[in-house]
Amino acid sequence: xxxxxRSVSVVWVLSVCLFCSRPTSVGAAPICANAQTGCHIxxxxxxxxxxxxxxxxxxxxSNDLHSEFEQYFLPSKNQIGRVSxxxxxxxxxxxxxxxxxxxxxxxxxxxxxxKLLVAWRDPLWHFHQSIAHHHDFNNFSSNKALExxxxxxxxxxxxxxxxxxxxxxxxxxxxxxxxxxxxxxxPSGSAEWRLMKDYELLYCFRRDSNKVQNYLKILxxxxxxxxxx
Amino acid sequence: MLCxxxxxxxxxxxxxxxxxxxxCNSMSPPGKPVLLGCRSxxxxxxxxxxxxxxxxxxxxxxxxxYERERxxxxxxxxxxxxxxxxxxxxxxxxxxxxxxxxxTVVASNALGNATSDPFKMExxxxxxxxxxxxxxxxxxxxxxxxxxxxxxxxPHKIDTKSGWVTIKYELRVKQENSDQWKEYxxxxxxxxxxxxxxxxxxxxxxxxxxxxxxxxxxWSNSTCVKIPNYLQTERPFWLLVSTxxxxxxxxxxxxxxxxxKRVKQCVLPPVPGPKIRGVDVQLLKSGRSEDVLNALIINxxxxxxxxxxxxxxxxxxxxxxxxxxxxxxxxxxxRKKSLIIPAGFCLDSEIQCKESTASQSDTEKxxxxxxxxxxxxxxxxxxxxxxSSNTVPPLLPTQKQQxxxxxxxxxxxxxxxxxxxxxxxxxxxxxxYVDIQRHVKQVDYSKVKEVNGDNILLLKKENVPLNSSGYMxxxxxxxxxxxxxxxxxxxxxNMVFLQKQNVSVDISCxxxxxxxxxxxxxxxxxxRVTGPNTERTESGYVDxxxxxxxx
Numbered sequence: 001x002x003x004x005x006r007s008v009s010v011v012w013v014l015s016v017c018l019f020c021s022r023p024t025s026v027g028a029a030p031i032c033a034n035a036q037t038g039c040h041i042x043x044x045x046x047x048x049x050x051x052x053x054x055x056x057x058x059x060x061x062s063n064d065l066h067s068e069f070e071q072y073f074l075p076s077k078n079q080i081g082r083v084s085x086x087x088x089x090x091x092x093x094x095x096x097x098x099x100x101x102x103x104x105x106x107x108x109x110x111x112x113x114x115k116l117l118v119a120w121r122d123p124l125w126h127f128h129q130s131i132a133h134h135h136d137f138n139n140f141s142s143n144k145a146l147e148x149x150x151x152x153x154x155x156x157x158x159x160x161x162x163x164x165x166x167x168x169x170x171x172x173x174x175x176x177x178x179x180x181x182x183x184x185x186x187p188s189g190s191a192e193w194r195l196m197k198d199y200e201l202l203y204c205f206r207r208d209s210n211k212v213q214n215y216l217k218i219l220x221x222x223x224x225x226x227x228x229x
Numbered sequence: 230m231l232c233x234x235x236x237x238x239x240x241x242x243x244x245x246x247x248x249x250x251x252x253c254n255s256m257s258p259p260g261k262p263v264l265l266g267c268r269s270x271x272x273x274x275x276x277x278x279x280x281x282x283x284x285x286x287x288x289x290x291x292x293x294x295y296e297r298e299r300x301x302x303x304x305x306x307x308x309x310x311x312x313x314x315x316x317x318x319x320x321x322x323x324x325x326x327x328x329x330x331x332x333t334v335v336a337s338n339a340l341g342n343a344t345s346d347p348f349k350m351e352x353x354x355x356x357x358x359x360x361x362x363x364x365x366x367x368x369x370x371x372x373x374x375x376x377x378x379x380x381x382x383x384p385h386k387i388d389t390k391s392g393w394v395t396i397k398y399e400l401r402v403k404q405e406n407s408d409q410w411k412e413y414x415x416x417x418x419x420x421x422x423x424x425x426x427x428x429x430x431x432x433x434x435x436x437x438x439x440x441x442x443x444x445x446x447x448w449s450n451s452t453c454v455k456i457p458n459y460l461q462t463e464r465p466f467w468l469l470v471s472t473x474x475x476x477x478x479x480x481x482x483x484x485x486x487x488x489x490k491r492v493k494q495c496v497l498p499p500v501p502g503p504k505i506r507g508v509d510v511q512l513l514k515s516g517r518s519e520d521v522l523n524a525l526i527i528n529x530x531x532x533x534x535x536x537x538x539x540x541x542x543x544x545x546x547x548x549x550x551x552x553x554x555x556x557x558x559x560x561x562x563x564r565k566k567s568l569i570i571p572a573g574f575c576l577d578s579e580i581q582c583k584e585s586t587a588s589q590s591d592t593e594k595x596x597x598x599x600x601x602x603x604x605x606x607x608x609x610x611x612x613x614x615x616x617s618s619n620t621v622p623p624l625l626p627t628q629k630q631q632x633x634x635x636x637x638x639x640x641x642x643x644x645x646x647x648x649x650x651x652x653x654x655x656x657x658x659x660x661x662y663v664d665i666q667r668h669v670k671q672v673d674y675s676k677v678k679e680v681n682g683d684n685i686l687l688l689k690k691e692n693v694p695l696n697s698s699g700y701m702x703x704x705x706x707x708x709x710x711x712x713x714x715x716x717x718x719x720x721x722x723n724m725v726f727l728q729k730q731n732v733s734v735d736i737s738c739x740x741x742x743x744x745x746x747x748x749x750x751x752x753x754x755x756x757r758v759t760g761p762n763t764e765r766t767e768s769g770y771v772d773x774x775x776x777x778x779x780x
Binding site: 059060063090094096097098099101102207210211213214217218220221222225228229 | 272273299321324325326327328351353388389390391392393395417441442
């Protein structure tokens, strides 16, 4: 008899624990593999936190790589041509200040983020390739370049998920166009990046990764101001 | 006259020359200014400073011009005053992040201009916040150790609410006298608790912060605090307590040391050696066995053997006609044996005893034993509690085979033994060894089944399964307690009327139904109830009758 009571109590305790822990421990659950609308295990706040952390890390890596390049190449800051330097993403209209970013609509902001991320996938891949074949750079730089390139890819997927979730929750309208088609409709000047040197590429990417990080943070604090803003 | 005029002209000319010389030194186009740097405290505005060159003696003005990515034309600094001299402040409207600026400063005076080198910058690269404000320290008194709480405020104007920037803090602490700073990361919190502080020390604390990946701010001004010295007041208390405990402890130790013999006696009492009363250890060691034996014998208290006497008498009473029941004449010896045995060491070898008693001539034996017996008698007469004819001779702890035990009480059975022997035997003291009890069992009690005729008692055979036939004696002995036949009446001559105990027999019959196929019929068998001793027998068992009539 005591054995029965014991097993019953153990089962009861376990079930209570499961029920209690379900609403809180959402972080441990994996992101849905399929893009179906019925899949919402992770909360939006959680998703945002993930992508923001990811973007922060991406920016950190790009920052490190840029400093390394500056040591090697020491480009003179007084080049006149530098003012009108053209990153290949220059034609993407991005808000250049806090107020501008806050004034921009959520859908637009999300689209801008996605555009930026899409635009950088190929250039970074090629950048990594060129570094890997260069003998001047050590393995550390090469690894970082590869990491950067992967991160852009992952971040883009993450932001897409966030956008979908927001659309599902009704936070943003469905005007965010089918994102898969974005890759096809790249701006015509997209081939410019091939003309850029490695250093310039890094400079541009450092800037753009900072933009992505900031825009994501603004978006999150606008939608969910109570979560760590 | 001429000389005076000449002198005046020369003076004038000299003066003119001097003034011209003076004027020539201060007038020059301005020197080249140098842009020192720019700084944005919150990533929304920024300020730039420059260092002016020489001014060339003329009032010089400095102007800052900038060009910006994605902005046409050259623009001038919107605000020269807010940040002091030689500075330019760009407010929110003029600040754009993620775009390049190219700045130049132009110094100009009446004689010319001077342009500084262009300075390229981007707001993202020049972010350096102000130091945190209002650093406050609080000491908390806890039981184990004190704890220091440090709190501060976010620098002015930094906007973290909208998520535009993420601020991180860092703290450093040092003791006043040393030079070593200890640094702690605080993350986004504006407070921190330090637990590794020692009392009685003055601590200095500084805090700084940074935004995202920008530069660290300057350290805030030092804030000092002294941890109070409260722990020291507790020390005398403990000292007092420990001395109070130590004094009685020391006193106890002194007492123990002084009285150590007594303590030893108490704690470790001496183990008593073996001691037999009346026996001297030295005597034993000397080895004279007779003396030892005498000592042993004399000093012993032999227990009184009352029951032995009873049993002998019972035995005698029951088996009166030993000629009939015991046809063999040598059975008298057997009886003797049975009497003798309990008295001596002849436990294991009954046959030996019998032989020994038979072989030895009685006279010899009597002669030997008499002495001993006399000795024994002398000592034991005082000891014997009950005077009775039955005594048990002492044991001599020598060879068992000898069986020097004397004959005991023998009345009619001792026809063969010499009378003097018998007489001599009589006044033996009543003493024997405990072993006798065992031999009592060998006296056969028989269950009386039926009284046949005048003086014939038919012994009841127990219907025990025959595979345990060898143990019939034991069975009988076991059942003795249950199956005693109560003597109801003793007839004057030699008749005993036994009383049937109907109840007990019934029970026994029922319980042991598998053993007894037929219970004896329950008929009172006391046809004649006469005799003088009727009353006495109602009590139950046969009392000891002194001087049995059979003798």
